[in-house]
Amino acid sequence: MDTARTSVIFDLDGTLVDSEPNYYEATLRTLGAYGVTREDFGWEQHTRFIGIGTRESLEILAGHYGVDAPLDALLAATNGHYLELARASTPVFPEMRAFVQRLYADGVPMAVASGSSRSAIEAVLAGTGLDAYLATLVSAEEVPRGKPAPDVFLEAARRLGAVPERCVVLEDAPPGAAAARAAGMRCLALPYVAGTADDPAFADADRLLRGGQADFTAGAALRWLAED
Known part of the structure; x- marks a missing residue:
């Protein structure tokens, strides 16, 4: 070479x-605060967003699940959850x-x-x-x-x-x-x-x-x- x-x-x-398992859990925690359950947003649904940026994914998911919250707030929450999970194990x-x-x-x-x-x-x-x-x-x-x-x-x-x-x-x-x-x-x-x-x-x-x-x-x- x-x-x-x-x-x-x-x-x-x-x-x-x-x-990706940590990103799934972080996203689920964020959406869960607005009533979205693991049954609503399962691992299979998460895999459709692999490779797409976190902001773009949350924008789509918020629209799909009718989450009425500022995108920046959703992003901050997800990043916070993710950092906690990532520091524990990646x-x-x-x-x-x-x-x-x-x-x-x-x-x-x-x-x-x-x-x-x-x-x-x-x-x-x-x-x-x-x-x-x-x-x-x-x-x-x-x-x-x-x-x-x-x-x-x-x-x-x-x-x-x-x-x-x-x-x-x-x-x-x-x-x-x-x-x-x-x-x-x-x-x-x-x-x-x-x-x-x-x-x-x-x-x-x-x-x-x-x-x-x-x-x-x-x-x-x-x-x-x-x-x-």
């Missing part, structure tokens, strides 16, 4: 860490940790570009120890548009001093894969939800691991990057 020219940009939730996918450590040792520039709030990103990285390797962070809060717009990835490339065509994105959700494509970046896709593997957004990925994390190994990913 040409470490002087290749940069790697990671999505966070569902790609580096298995944080599992890192083992092969992803190994991959990050290998890239770091090789001097490959890396960034995290996520639809989560910056405070959530920082809390997860600090709690998992990934902050020792990943210092460049971009939240959807910091750009005009969230995924599937390319803004977070383009900003990450800018902060790394990298050109988009020399960046590789790792993503678990169709909106993120679409954002990588729109940014002009290569994409390694690892569907978090198995049923999304046939989503058209993944069809444009440079490499699709249909089994998601079960198919991912640090060694194979490094070999794939070295082919470029």
Whole structure:
């Protein structure tokens, strides 16, 4: 791999860490204050919003469930619940940790570009120890548009001093894969939800691991990057 020219940009939730259960619980707690139950908003419903920013998801859910509250208040509540859950426990996918450590040792520039709030990103990285390797962070809060717009990835490339065509994105959700494509970046896709593997957004990925994390190994990913 040409470490002087290749940069790697990671999505966070569902790609580096298995944080979606925490996001589901945080969202449910927020909606629960307005009468929405687990029966109303189950895990399956939550999976439809994976890859979409927290603000955008809450806006849709508030409209669907008739929640009459300011979006900023819903967002603050959800972020508060999430931070509490994330600090208690956020599992890192083992092969992803190994991959990050290998890239770091090789001097490959890396960034995290996520639809989560910056405070959530920082809390997860600090709690998992990934902050020792990943210092460049971009939240959807910091750009005009969230995924599937390319803004977070383009900003990450800018902060790394990298050109988009020399960046590789790792993503678990169709909106993120679409954002990588729109940014002009290569994409390694690892569907978090198995049923999304046939989503058209993944069809444009440079490499699709249909089994998601079960198919991912640090060694194979490094070999794939070295082919470029």
